[in-house]
Amino acid sequence: MINLKSAQDIEGLKRCGALSKEALRLAGNMVKPGISTEEIDKFVEAFIRMHGGIPSFKGLYGFPASICASVNEEIVHGIPSADRILKDGDIISIDTGATVGGWVGDNAWTFAVGHISDEIKALLEVTRDCLALGIEAAVPGNTLGDIGYAVQSHAQKHGYGVVKNYVGHGIGRAMHEDPNVPNYGKPHKGIKLQAGMCIAIEPMITLGNADNRVLRNKWTVVTNDGSPAAHFENTIAITKDGPVITTCEPGHNPLDVDEGRNASC
Numbered sequence: 001m002i003n004l005k006s007a008q009d010i011e012g013l014k015r016c017g018a019l020s021k022e023a024l025r026l027a028g029n030m031v032k033p034g035i036s037t038e039e040i041d042k043f044v045e046a047f048i049r050m051h052g053g054i055p056s057f058k059g060l061y062g063f064p065a066s067i068c069a070s071v072n073e074e075i076v077h078g079i080p081s082a083d084r085i086l087k088d089g090d091i092i093s094i095d096t097g098a099t100v101g102g103w104v105g106d107n108a109w110t111f112a113v114g115h116i117s118d119e120i121k122a123l124l125e126v127t128r129d130c131l132a133l134g135i136e137a138a139v140p141g142n143t144l145g146d147i148g149y150a151v152q153s154h155a156q157k158h159g160y161g162v163v164k165n166y167v168g169h170g171i172g173r174a175m176h177e178d179p180n181v182p183n184y185g186k187p188h189k190g191i192k193l194q195a196g197m198c199i200a201i202e203p204m205i206t207l208g209n210a211d212n213r214v215l216r217n218k219w220t221v222v223t224n225d226g227s228p229a230a231h232f233e234n235t236i237a238i239t240k241d242g243p244v245i246t247t248c249e250p251g252h253n254p255l256d257v258d259e260g261r262n263a264s265c
């Protein structure tokens with residue numbers, strides 16, 4: 001069942017979204033060679049709690065940390081660890097979520113560690129554009145298929161793999177609500193979008209083949225061919241005036257002015 005949100009509900013999503021985004025931005029600032037993913041996790045947890053939030057991921061389905069930290073061939077759900085030290089040339093996808101006043105925010109970004117190759121830089125740029133294009137398609141009257149198609153077609157145009165067995169999702173007072181929001185689809189197919197739907201759009205795109213598996217820790221998803229993966233995510237509200245990114249402080253988009261392009265913050 002899809003829970004449509006009121007204007008007041010969307011204000012709640014913007015509050016938790018702003019904290020989620022700020023936690024992500026600060027986590028990104030910590031990314032450098034020599035830091036462990038556990039250090040970033042500890043900082044984010046303290047930062048979210050200091051601002052009256054609860055780290056949304058901690059304990060969710062038993063996840064042991066406040067951020068997901070997925071390095072290189074890890075697509076999503078990487079577990080932070082003191083032993084995982086970032087090194088020059090790595091990429092790290094960080095997923096942060098903050099719950100404030102019962103509302104849940106969810107966003108992710110893939111950061112470069114030091115200097116990365118042009119090939120991987122392009123993967124990051126295209127995946128970020130996939131997110132922006134997916135958000136642009138999130139207007140009333142379009143369908144979930146239109147969002148998925150926008151993401152998939154842009155990634156495939158560049159020869160990248162599209163992860164299909166992990167998807168975006170409805171979000172609100174719970175992290176995962178209906179509907180599923182796949183990163184693939186056919187134009188005009190699937191559930192029709194309407195004002196009040198709030199969803200997390202999160203393309204997961206791979207440099208090689210997108211086939212993947214879960215590691216023995218039962219969480220971390222990695223590409224089978226070892227190729228690097230990128231993951232960018234925002235939570236948005238679909239309104240009659242178009243998509244509004246809720247994981248974004250009003251008038252302030254710290255990560256990228258291009259993010260969402262036509263979407264308002």
Ligand code: MG
Nearest residue numbers: 106200202233
């Ligand atoms: Mg998500």
